[in-house]
Amino acid sequence: MIPISLDRFVRDTRAPLGVVLCPAGESVESDLAFLREARRSVLWPPPAEEIWNAIAGLRGSHDAPPRGAPTAPRGTGRRSALFLEGEVTLARARRAAAFSEAPREWIVERVQRVRLGPSGLDEMRRVGFRWAALDPVRVVALVATPALGRARRRWSSLLPADVAVWPLTSRPESQVPSPE
Numbered sequence: 001m002i003p004i005s006l007d008r009f010v011r012d013t014r015a016p017l018g019v020v021l022c023p024a025g026e027s028v029e030s031d032l033a034f035l036r037e038a039r040r041s042v043l044w045p046p047p048a049e050e051i052w053n054a055i056a057g058l059r060g061s062h063d064a065p066p067r068g069a070p071t072a073p074r075g076t077g078r079r080s081a082l083f084l085e086g087e088v089t090l091a092r093a094r095r096a097a098a099f100s101e102a103p104r105e106w107i108v109e110r111v112q113r114v115r116l117g118p119s120g121l122d123e124m125r126r127v128g129f130r131w132a133a134l135d136p137v138r139v140v141a142l143v144a145t146p147a148l149g150r151a152r153r154r155w156s157s158l159l160p161a162d163v164a165v166w167p168l169t170s171r172p173e174s175q176v177p178s179p180e
Contacts, residue, residue, distance in 0.1 A: 003022075006034075006037060006038055006041060006042060009042060009112075010041055010042060010111055010112055010114075011112065012112060013110070013112045013113065015112060017110075017135055017136070017137050017138055018137075018138045018140045019042070019137055019138070019139060019140060020139075020140050020141045020142070020143060020166070021034075021035065021038055021139060021141070021142045021143065021159075022142075022143040022168075023035065023143075023144070023148065025145040025148070025168060027147075028145075028147050028148055028151050028154075031144070031145070031148045031155075032148075032151070032154060032155055035142075035155050035158045035159065036158060037118075038158070039158045039159075040118075040121060041111070041118065041121060042111055042137050043136075043137055043139065043158075043159070044108075044111055044131045044132055044133045044136055044137070045068060045069075045070070045132050045133075045136060046065060046066040046068055046069040046132060046133065046134065046136045047065075047069065047081060047105065047107045047132040047134070048069060048070045048071065048079055048081075048105075049065045049069045049070070049071050050071075050079060051079060051081045051105070051107065051132075052065040052066075052069055052134070053065065055083050055107065055134065058083075066134075066135075066136055068136070068160070079105070080105075081105040081106065081107050081132070082096060082100060082105070082106050082107070083107045083108075084096065084106055084107065084108050085108075085109065086109075086113065087113055087115060088108055088113055088114045088115060088116065089115050089116070090115070090116050090117070090120040090123075093106075093116060093120065093124055097124065097127055097129065100129075104128050104129055104130060105129075105130050105131075105132060106124075106129050106130070106131055106132070107131075107132045107133070107134060108131065108132075108133055108134070109133070109134050109135060110133055110134070110135045111131075111133050111137060114131070139159055139160055139163050140164065141163060141164040141165065141166050142159060142163055142164070142165050142166070143166045143167075143168045144165050144166070144167065144168060145167075145168055146167065149165055149167065152165075
């Protein structure tokens with residue numbers, strides 16, 4: 001494992017897609033703020049299956065959609081999305097938004113290709129755009145203090161339901177297991 005901040009992670013295009021989230025453990029409130037920020041800036045869902053398949057076809061890929069890709073409910077008609085390949089800057093996002101009443105779902109290759117920063121992400125969300133990633137980040141585990149572990153209902157909607165929780169205590173023998 002390589003320790004890396006969220007800010008650095010979103011800028012590193014070679015960052016692994018499997019992560020272990022490790023809030024600082026100073027307080028449950030600060031840990032929850034960290035998890036909310038991870039959800040906002042890193043943990044974007046994959047696009048819906050039919051959109052994934054359309055993009056895969058355009059790119060000449062035959063890969064199956066990632067785990068967790070939503071399926072469209074029957075009878076809802078076709079969905080649309082905007083696929084933004086390459087680097088997405090704030091200027092590019094604003095230009096796309098100016099000409100995009102619909103679709104409201106924007107898909108990128110990886111979260112690391114989006115260079116909007118926190119205020120730019122907030123601006124696009126206020127306008128009503130939702131982000132999805134072809135290569136979504138997968139949470140391997142959450143390292144949690146006992147207090148954060150007990151507050152699971154406060155953070156469970158921010159992370160996948162099946163996320164492993166690794167305990168972190170102040171005891172010297174507390175070890176974070178390596179993912180294998």
